[in-house]
Amino acid sequence: MLRKIGIVARIALIVTAALFVSQLVVVISYLHGERSPPPPFAIAKRIxxxxxxxxxxxxxNREDVLAVSSVSGFQVSVISTMPEGFEDDFSLRRMGVLTQKMIDDLEPGRSVRVGVVSSGEHRRNSSLMTFVVGLKSGEMARFSVSDETTLRVWNLPVGFLAGFFGxxxxxxxxxxxxxETRPLAQLARTVDELGNRIEPVQVxxxxxxxxxxxxxxxxxxxxxxxxxVNNRTLFLGxxxxxxxxxxxxxxxRLEMMPAGTHRDKAILDVETMEQLLNDVLLFANESSAGSEAETVELNAAVGTSAMEVAPAGDTVHLALSADPLNVRLPRKALRRVIDNLLSNALRYGTHAWIRTERRDGMACLIVEDDGPGIEEKDMPFVFEPFFRAEPSRNRSHGGTGLGLAIVRQILDAHGGTITLENRTAGSGLVATVCLPVEGMGR
Known part of the structure; x- marks a missing residue:
């Protein structure tokens, strides 16, 4: 039945049910509540x-005093004899003792009686109390105290209980x-993830x-x-x-031509075109559903890449974390990230400094070089496909302008980040890559 009700109708039903329940509580309290007098101390103090x-x-001027003192639930009058039908009520003894004590503090020797009137103008009522107190003039003051205007449940005003239950x-x-809106929040999180990954997330x-x-x-x-995306990848492939x-x-055909400057330039152009095709295909493959993720130790992967790029170790300087940094993504994807950053560092500089560390549950790889860096105006665009920073990092250094775009695409798909900034001491660029440590969650 509920599956056929819309979200607006559901919210309206919840609000209506809430109002109905709160009113039902008030009605039940009214029907089954007991009328009880105000707190004894307040009554005695007022008397x-x-x-x-x-x-x-x-x-x-006594009539004016009586008019001012008499309010709903507390009536005062001056009498010369005890009210007809007055009976002492021992259930109100505590109230009488408290009132007598306070009257004695005012002037000792005055009598205070508390009870109920069972005949005449007032019928016996458990919610109506009668106090009779002697005055200096010899007359008596009669106080009729009731709680007819304030319904109490468990000695609490029903209005308070209604507010509490409300x-x-x-x-x-x-x-x-x-x-009811929890599925909507989950849907919002899922849609947010779609911007960082291509694999479907079924909700x-x-x-x-x-x-x-x-x-x-x-x-x-x-x-x-x-x-x-897969069709696009097949098409590009x-x-x-x-x-x-x-x-x-x-x-x-070029290789069979006579050696010469024009022949060498033509061969170089062909090699550049082949590299461009490989990078475009790689970029397209990374944007489609990739390989299954696996646990990879970041320090080991960095060490392997550094040994292959610089076997002598004189251009790449490592400072790896003493603690293992396990991350979860395809091994080839992580290798591609490290190789791209390392090759960029050595392409534009003469030395590269690589270190790894752990920051707030993230495994971070920091690659620094001593190249010319990147102008601040170009920083927002360096991750765009085919973007080349000019003039310091132009096509004369090789490459196709897809390296950093591929790196960010890989990291986005696995919950990672990459930031670039120029070195503060000397020239060069600092690339910082962070990936969630396995077991920490995204």
Whole structure:
């Protein structure tokens, strides 16, 4: 049944149910609540104050005092004899003792009686108490105290309980709304992940009808996007294969030509075109569904790459972390990241300094070089495909301008980051790559 109700209807139903429950609590409290008097101390204190006022007021102004002192639930009158039908009530003895003590503090010797009136104008009522206190004039002050205007449950005003239960019901309603919107929050996190990975992230279809329809559409969209990317990769792979075939034939013909400057330049152009095709195909492959992730030790991978790039060790200087730094991604992908950064450092500089460390649950690789660095105006664009910083890092150094784009694409797909900044001491560039340490979560 709930599966057919929309999210708007669900929220409206929750709010309506919350209001209904809160009102139901008030009604039940009214029907089953007991009428109890105000706190004894407050009653006694008020009686003493009125008695003092009556004693000190001229008899001609007494009516004004009585009019001011009488309020709803607390009526005052001056009588000369005990009320007809008055009976002492021993259940109110505590109230009488407290009032007597306070009257004695005012003037000892005065009598205080507390009970109920069972006949005449007032019928016996458990919520109506009658106090009779002697005055200086010899008359008596009669106090009729009731709680008819304030319904109490567990000796608490029903308004307070209604507010308390209203808050409780509101909290329950908020939790219910949060439960209904939880699939929406999960969907938002999943959509956010789509920008960093190409593999589909299937979201469980649950919640309101509109939300399930949206989740179903996004799940289907992920599959279509993956199909489009894979088709693009196949398309580029086919073009690259055909172009390589013609480039190979072209190079064979160039090799058979007589040696000369023009022949050498033509061969160099063919080699550059082959490298460009390889990089384009690699970039396309990295944007499609890649290999399965595996656990790789970062220090070992850096050491292996450094030995292959600089066997003598005189141009690459290592400072690796003493603690193992396990990261999770395809081994070839990590190798490609390290090789790209290391080759860039040695292409534009003469030395490279590599160190690894752990920062806030991330395994970080820092590569520094002593090259010309990158101008600040070019920093926002260095990760764009085919972008070449000018003039310090132009095509005369080789490369196709896809290296850093491939590196960022790999890192984005596995929860990593890369930042570039110029060295503060001397010329050169600092590239910092961070990947989640295995077991720490993203």
């Amino acid at each position: 003493v104050a009125v008695v003092r006022l009556l004693d000190e007021t001229d008899i001609r 808050i409780v019901v509101a909290i329950i309603a908020v939790l219910a709304v949060a439960r 469980k279809e649950r919640g309101a009808r509109e939300l399930r329809t949206l989740i179903r559409a996004i799940n289907a969209m992920q599959g279509r996007i993956l199909g489009l 086919a073009i690259s294969h055909d172009l390589k075939t013609y480039l190979t034939r072209f190079r064979l």
